[in-house]
Amino acid sequence: MDLMQFLPESFKKIPCHMDYEGQKRAEQLFQVIIILFGVVGFIWGYICQQFSQTMYILLAGFALSCILTLPPWPMFRRKPLQWQKERPEPSSDQKEASTPSQTSQKSKKKK
Numbered sequence: 001m002d003l004m005q006f007l008p009e010s011f012k013k014i015p016c017h018m019d020y021e022g023q024k025r026a027e028q029l030f031q032v033i034i035i036l037f038g039v040v041g042f043i044w045g046y047i048c049q050q051f052s053q054t055m056y057i058l059l060a061g062f063a064l065s066c067i068l069t070l071p072p073w074p075m076f077r078r079k080p081l082q083w084q085k086e087r088p089e090p091s092s093d094q095k096e097a098s099t100p101s102q103t104s105q106k107s108k109k110k111k
Contacts, residue, residue: 015072016072017072017077018072018076018077019076019077019078019079019080020079021078021079022072022075022076022077022078022079023076025075025076026069026076027069029065029068029069030065030068030069033061033064033065033068034058034061034062034065036061037057037058037060037061037064038058038061040057041054041055041056041057041058041061042054044057045057
């Protein structure tokens with residue numbers, strides 16, 4: 001069952017993809033935020049002598065990084081890939097006409 005049919009048209013128009021460069025930038029941003037908040041949380045927790053403070057700060061960094069990196073923001077969609085256009089399917093008459101000649105050429109090559 002396709003759940004997309006139940007969504008309103010306004011939701012269907014929302015872009016939900018990132019390009020490869022955007023994925024790389026999002027991953028780097030995620031790592032920088034987590035490391036930064038981890039270091040700050042560790043230092044603050046050491047000063048306060050409370051491990052829970054470290055975890056709260058790390059959790060806040062995780063939440064911030066999720067907000068910044070999970071949605072496909074426009075900054076992550078700047079370099080889309082240019083795909084080749086789809087080739088038209090040959091009609092059934094063309095398929096049948098090309099099949100015997102290809103078969104005979106293959107058998108000649110084997111001999």
